[in-house]
Amino acid sequence: MPVSNTDAARIGFFLAVLIGLATGPYWADRGTMRLLIEAFYFLALAQLWNLLAGYSGLISVGQQAFVGLGGYMLFTLTMFAGMPVVVALPLAGVLTGLLAWPTAMVAFRLSGPHFAIGTWVIAEVYRLSFAQISALGGGSGISLPTDIVRGMADGRAARESMTYWIALAIMLAVIFGIWVLMRSRVGLGLGAVRDNEEAATSVGVRTVRLKFGVFVGVAAMTGMIGALIFLQKLRITPEAAFSVNDWSVLVIFIVVIGGIGSLEGPILGCILFFVLREFLADLGSWYMVILGVISVGIMLLEPRGLWGMVNRKRRFTLFPITRQVDQNP
């Protein structure tokens, strides 16, 4: 297939961003790197939530269940099974995916708003359950022992670089993974399920199987991100691990202001969110009030978010998904 000018420009842009971000540990100071790691995992969480809500019509406010599960899995696997961090991290994702299976069996009995509330309730059940496990510190939480942290890499700088690259790799895998998925047959089926589930079954889409697969897959990736988050934080408590505010409200804010139903939207939303936070974080609770006002304002002006505003004519996409028929063959 010939490479058009827009394709070449796109590849060039991706490469420039990739090189810029991959060399982060060589040009960024510690504070910037911490901020970027946080931005990477928030963007990955936002893209995953957008895959559920924007592309598949599954509006969950309980993704903190899987962030928390992943985090606790990492602590359990490294502290009690003696696994090295690099093994425990992906395994935490796999185990979270396995636990998402029964979770989905419960949640999928509900639909629409009931599904949303149901996922939240399930996440609360997980939070309360982990607060009962005294081996993991119960309600007051537990810190990752220093020898496990030291086992990751020699020296603090090397450790921080490694965390940075893992976060970057997960974010890129999530974004490009979703892009590939949405361009595949599965992506078509998900769009159909989102737009009209009954009609989707009538054209042969096995809707339950498809939604189940996406939910479990997203949960596994979310669990791996949760493991990364608490590897960076070095301490986990039920409140932090299963926080609806951090892992659902802020993530939904990022997706909604950026533009739901696109891959570009969450990227814009994530940038705006971190810029706002840098300027407004000192304002205390006014910070959340201002975030709320901004998201309501954007939703009223343009339901497709910031990306919908800058790209009103849908002329340009960074991640083309739509299948086109060539009108001038």
Next chain:
Amino acid sequence: MSILLEAKGLSKNFGALRAVDGVSLSLGAGDTLGIIGPNGAGKSSLFNLIAGVMAADAGQVLWQGRDIINLSAAERCRAGVGRTYQIPKPFGGLTVYENLMVAAEFGGGGAADARALCRSILDQMELSHLANAPAGGLRLLERKRLEMARALATRPKVLLLDEIAGGLTDLECDSLIAAIRDIKAQGVAIIWIEHVVHALFAVVDRLAVINFGAKIAEGPPKATFDTPEVQSIYLGIEA
């Protein structure tokens, strides 16, 4: 002639209301059957039972002799039952072409020539100029054409058409009739629920009449329609 689709004693209750009451039908390959009946007679419910969107309380649906009553709507579509909805249900966030691609990839077995199939159906249904338009923005006639096009993309052996001509102008209706005759000529069997009786007469070989959920008559279209019983039910004309 071999029987393709057979319904035996299909029944469905909604609370105390018996929406479908022991309806039996049979359809051979390439057959065309029209169904008429007053509003609320249970015609669309009958389609939902045949297509598997709704579970029957009693009765069987046989597909080429095999009982498919426990198969989901998706599996029945894959077997060869295509359907349209009375109120079109397009995938509004997808383009017209993508609407067909979903059907071809999932219901049509995802053959290698899915793209070519979709393009030829778009041509056949006169939707090619809208291929890249979002399906949510279509007008009524276009939505109805899309319903049919999408059902065709699943490569059905039987096509269930639910009031596809309702709400259209005479001119639009005529063009739709021509399109359905095309489909019939391709050998696809059709069951067509319709209030626009002249449209039915232009296409179907047999007519069935449903009232209060039960089939009360079936036979050659004009003769069946002209019986006093059908006239009194359908048009309120005293026999």
